[in-house]
Amino acid sequence: MKNNPLYIILESKIFIEKILQLLGTPKILWIALSGGRDSVCLLYIAIKVINRLREILSLSMILPKIYAIHINHHFHKDAAKFENFCHTLCAKFNVPLFVEHLHLHKFNENIAREARYYFFYKHLNKNDVIWLAHHRDDQSETFIMRLMRRAGVKGLTGIPHIRSLGKGKLMRPLLGVTGEVINAYALKYNLNWIDDISNLYINFDRNYVRHNIIPYIKIRWPDAIESLALCVDYLKESDNLLNCFAKDMLQAISNNHSIIPIDKIIIIENARLKLLIRYCLLCLKFPMPPKKRLDTLINQIKKTNGSMFCIRWENVEARCWRRIFFILYTKKKSLSIFYINLIKLQSSFLKKMDLSLLTIIHIKCSEFFFINGHKRNIKKILQFANIPIWERNSIMLLFIINELIAIIGINFIFVSDNCNLKKLII
Numbered sequence: 001m002k003n004n005p006l007y008i009i010l011e012s013k014i015f016i017e018k019i020l021q022l023l024g025t026p027k028i029l030w031i032a033l034s035g036g037r038d039s040v041c042l043l044y045i046a047i048k049v050i051n052r053l054r055e056i057l058s059l060s061m062i063l064p065k066i067y068a069i070h071i072n073h074h075f076h077k078d079a080a081k082f083e084n085f086c087h088t089l090c091a092k093f094n095v096p097l098f099v100e101h102l103h104l105h106k107f108n109e110n111i112a113r114e115a116r117y118y119f120f121y122k123h124l125n126k127n128d129v130i131w132l133a134h135h136r137d138d139q140s141e142t143f144i145m146r147l148m149r150r151a152g153v154k155g156l157t158g159i160p161h162i163r164s165l166g167k168g169k170l171m172r173p174l175l176g177v178t179g180e181v182i183n184a185y186a187l188k189y190n191l192n193w194i195d196d197i198s199n200l201y202i203n204f205d206r207n208y209v210r211h212n213i214i215p216y217i218k219i220r221w222p223d224a225i226e227s228l229a230l231c232v233d234y235l236k237e238s239d240n241l242l243n244c245f246a247k248d249m250l251q252a253i254s255n256n257h258s259i260i261p262i263d264k265i266i267i268i269e270n271a272r273l274k275l276l277i278r279y280c281l282l283c284l285k286f287p288m289p290p291k292k293r294l295d296t297l298i299n300q301i302k303k304t305n306g307s308m309f310c311i312r313w314e315n316v317e318a319r320c321w322r323r324i325f326f327i328l329y330t331k332k333k334s335l336s337i338f339y340i341n342l343i344k345l346q347s348s349f350l351k352k353m354d355l356s357l358l359t360i361i362h363i364k365c366s367e368f369f370f371i372n373g374h375k376r377n378i379k380k381i382l383q384f385a386n387i388p389i390w391e392r393n394s395i396m397l398l399f400i401i402n403e404l405i406a407i408i409g410i411n412f413i414f415v416s417d418n419c420n421l422k423k424l425i426i
């Protein structure tokens with residue numbers, strides 16, 4: 001096993017050149033280090049890649065520095081073991097390690113993931129890059145899980161190779177290789193890591209797919225991982241095309257993802273209208289409606305012919321009022337949006353603030369924010385961040401705000417005591 005030649009893929013010229021090309025020359029290359037096999041290998045590869053860069057670049061060029069970041073979730077009984085392991089490993093390689101702590105009353109996988117990305121976001125400065133160790137098997141598992149959740153093209157596109165995150169970029173250089181290759185690499189270089197025993201619990205969907213489904217598919221189709229990952233690549237291309245199409249459609253009728261004249265959309269054919277609404281929701285980072293809800297919404301748009309209606313799912317409301325179609329967020333948003341919007345205001349100040357004083361980011365439209373919370377606390381933050389406050393509780397403000405944004409392009413905050421939009425409208 002130690003001589004397994006598979007590891008060579010990770011040392012091939014093609015692999016190294018591809019990641020060097022993607023990497024560019026950031027000031028800091030962050031490695032998201034969990035202490036597991038994949039991220040330990042990634043750290044090792046990063047060190048080698050920077051050494052390679054040192055050989056190619058002229059002496060006058062500044063090399064990216066490698067920093068590692070570990071999030072201690074304090075939930076796992078081995079949490080301290082993982083953190084200590086990361087400290088020892090980074091000390092060995094002379095890589096500075098930043099540890100962030102997350103204390104949740106009750107562990108929730110999704111919130112923990114969102115919080116992780118928030119911490120990554122917080123550390124990334126302009127042009128920094130962070131590497132995560134997802135690989136081909138993760139991609140194929142995600143694909144199968146999403147199939148079972150009846151995802152459409154967008155959902156099946158899986159994990160992206162590269163995307164922006166705050167001021168920097170998030171990359172997954174190992175997404176093109178399988179776990180088997182990473183394993184061979186780890187064995188070849190005698191790397192140590194900690195096995196997360198929770199990866200064996202098949203009551204989690206991912207683990208069920210990993211242990212109970214993929215091995216069976218591979219008996220019949222040994223290249224299954226590769227084939228599934230290729231499907232994901234094809235779907236990514238289709239999804240990009242659909243997004244371009246939807247963007248053009250929107251640009252022709254509105255300059256806002258959440259406010260569109262109803263007369264412009266009534267005439268759009270159903271399948272295109274669905275695509276347009278999904279695109280707006282995607283840009284607004286709002287949750288997608290279940291299929292039946294979206295069908296009902298389309299029916300309402302066509303049937304009511306511009307009179308009032310309201311369709312809700314999760315915390316989203318799609319409304320028509322005074323011949324304007326609105327997409328609004330009405331209640332508590334997920335942790336990342338909550339943090340990320342606040343952090344935009346003034347991160348150093350917020351660090352000192354007790355965030356629990358604020359209850360909810362109420363609605364986030366593309367250019368302005370509705371915040372609900374104790375007025376005193378919100379005002380304190382906004383004043384500190386030099387953001388003008390408008391206090392009114394009329395939906396008419398939406399129009400005024402929209403007009404002002406269109407005319408002078410300002411950003412400001414609307415603070416309302418009563419964020420029940422239904423009441424406001426009536």
Ligand SMILES: Nc1ncnc2c1ncn2[C@@H]1O[C@H](COP(=O)(O)OP(=O)(O)OP(=O)(O)O)[C@@H](O)[C@H]1O
Binds near residue numbers: 032038069131
């Ligand atoms: N607690 C953490 N701190 C820092 N980064 C993390 C943490 N958990 C996950 N990551 C990053 O996200 C990637 C994917 O996480 P996930 O839990 O899906 O994978 P994994 O199989 O546990 O990976 P690994 O073998 O590195 O632990 C990890 O490889 C790592 O880069």
